[in-house]
Amino acid sequence: MVSLRPAPKLPPTSTSPRLSLPKAPAGTVYRGHEGMWSWVLHRITGVGIFFFLLVHIMDTALVRVSPQAYDGVIAEYKNPIMGLGELALVAAIVFHAFNGLRIILIDFWSFGTKHQRGMFWAVIIAWLVVMAGFAPRQLITILEEFPR
Amino acid sequence: MATTLDAPRSRQAPTHPGRRFNVEKWGWIYMRVSGAVLVVLIFGHLFVNLVTGDGVRQIDFAFIAGKYANPFWMVYDTLLLWLALIHGSNGMRTIVNDYVVHATANRFTKYALIAATVLLLVLGTMVIWTFDPCPANGLAKNLPDFCKAVR
């Protein structure tokens, strides 16, 4: 993992009002802030999507076994629990996608580096907007599946 | 800022000054290039499969037969498969290097990763390019309507 030297004790300055150095020894400008949480979320979502993709390629491969084999497995997915799972998967991939673009902007653009914190919140807002569009659409599907 | 940070993972991997091809550098570039393309491909995939029509519940064999009747979706899915799976397993390699400290365990975890990736790339590509919309073993209720005309 990335090792960070603890922040040196400095007298409070007026030059960086947003970066008030923590009093506890464990604190750094990274740990516990947007930079760390975006990394944690990016890593967790990346692993989740990876394992989904392994299964996804195998279940799609059933179309080469027989139409019945594929439709049989897909029928198992058509229930409210899987509907929520699909919603969670989309939530994870939309975050990973937007935060991935943020990482790319940080790496290639000086503006991105300077504003990585602000861009984290932009990622959250863009994520909320997309999910506000998708969640109702998926919830309609889920509600229709409840046995009547 | 007076806070100094060590360069991440500095001097852990051997560097080869004489070598032209730097694997880590091209891996790094690949993550970014594939990521940018994947945003478009994955959002398109999810939009067509989960938002349009009846949403995710429209998916069945006949739905896929309809898509793969158009070579556009065959090329699209092939690109999606290769870009996403290699991006994902290269990302997993980074994570394995971070957490699997034992040298032998590290090596074998990565062998497993490569094996799974190669196997699924071959399987997935074969599935797309040998897809048969009206296979002989298909029951009429599962087949797309256009198979009636073919049989």
Ligand code: HEM
């Ligand atoms: C939607 C478009 C995507 C974008 C824009 C994107 C972008 C990125 C970027 C920029 C990185 C950082 C690489 C680095 O730190 O050097 C990354 C890491 C990663 N991505 Fe993606 N990615 C996308 C889709 C995917 C998919 C589909 C998967 C899974 C199959 C995936 C799995 C991972 C994993 C496992 C990592 C490693 C995370 C870590 O080291 O903490 N990503 N992604």
Ligand code: HEM
């Ligand atoms: C709940 C979300 C998802 C659903 C319902 C879904 C559905 C499908 C369906 C019906 C197919 C068959 C062919 C087609 O429609 O193009 C397919 C293929 C495929 N999907 Fe998805 N998909 C989802 C998410 C994803 C994600 C997040 C990825 C990428 C990380 C992905 C990657 C692929 C690939 C690579 C193929 C081709 C598989 C092959 O080679 O046989 N899918 N998906």
